Amino acid sequence: MAKKAEKTIEEKLKDLVALQNIYSKLDEINKLKGELPLEVSDLEDEILGLEKRVARLKEDREDLEDVITTQRMKVKESEALTARYEEQLNNVKNSREFDALNKEIEMQKLEQQLAEKRIREAEEQITAKNAVIEESEEILKSRQADLEVKKKELEKISAETLKEEKALAKKAESKRKGVEExxxxxxxxxxxxxxxxxxxxxxxxxxxxxxxxxxxxxxxxxxxxxxxxxxxxxxxxxxxxxxxxxxxx
Ligand SMILES: [Zn+2]
Structure with missing residues (x-):
């Protein structure tokens, strides 16, 4: 109905192409930004998971260290008892007492061996845990570095593109006025x-x-x-x- 400055089809087509170009640029900007926030939040999730994993591994290691401390005390205890029983052997009055003491000594030596075995096992487990902790911390460090880069990138894009986005939106708005409904x-x-x-x-x-x-x-x-x-x-x-x-x- 509007008969102001009748445009030719060619002009209308050109308007539509121009409009498309403006929107395509806006789409590109949004796409660029659209993936980065997701990548940033994915990295943040992964880092959180890794931090929890490392913390858990370190707790396990502390538990194992406690095991070693306890078992070392047991070794000392057994050594002390063995020494005491051996001392008592010098003053035995009869063979029954002699047998009883020897039995005690033997038992303490077994106790000691068992404690030493537990210490060795805990030490092996600690070595294994340390390797995993080290590996996880390496990954964590590299993810944190990635996150820093992505965050900076996002900040830069947001700042740089804001002006461009506004200009494009304005351009689109004025272009739309020239196109039929x-x-x-x-x-x-x-x-x-x-x-x-x-x-x-x-x-x-x-x-x-x-x-x-x-x-x-x-x-x-x-x-x-x-x-x-x-x-x-x-x-x-x-x-x-x-x-x-x-x-x-
Ligand atoms: Zn088609």
Whole structure:
């Protein structure tokens, strides 16, 4: 209905291409930012997990150290008892007492051996734990370094792009004013329908640049004539020829 400054189809197509270019740039910025926050939070999760793992391993190691301390005390105790019993052997009065003392000594030696075995086992376990702790701490360090880099990258992108985003949004807004409502509606609808956000595509090598469906020769001619707005029969995207797209790029 609006009959202000009647635009030619070619001009309308150019507006749509320009609009698409603006939105594609915005999409690119958002994509760049969109992956980084996720990568940052993934790294933060992984670091938290690693920190917990290292803490748990260190607790295990402390428990093992406690085992060693206790068993060393037992060794000392057994040694002291053995020494005492051996001393008493010098003053035995009868063979029954002699046998009883020898039995005690033998038992203390077995106790001592058992304690020493437990110490060795705990020491071996500590060595194994240390290797795992060291390995986990290495990974942790490298993840923390990655996180620092990603965080800085994100901060930089956010600061740098904010201005650009605002400028592009403003540009899109003013461009939209020059495009007919029905085209805008179609444009927005198609853009939303596809993950790559492309509503206007170039046809190349006889195919739609959006869905790669073959375009009939007659349609190709029409696209090049810029007399009609041609829609891909398969994906609904607006088709333009490379020359026209290049004129605005
Ligand atoms: Zn298509």
């Amino acid at each position: 029905r085209y805008l509606k179609a444009f927005d609808r198609i853009r939303k329908a596809y993950a790559n956000g492309l509503a206007v595509v170039i046809y190349e090598r006889d195919s739609c640049g959006g869905c790669h469906a073959k375009i009939p020769t007659q349609k190709q001619v029409e696209i090049r004539q810029h007399k009609k707005i041609i829609i891909c029969e398969h994906c609904g995207r607006i088709l333009v020829d490379p020359e026209l797209a290049e004129a605005i790029a």
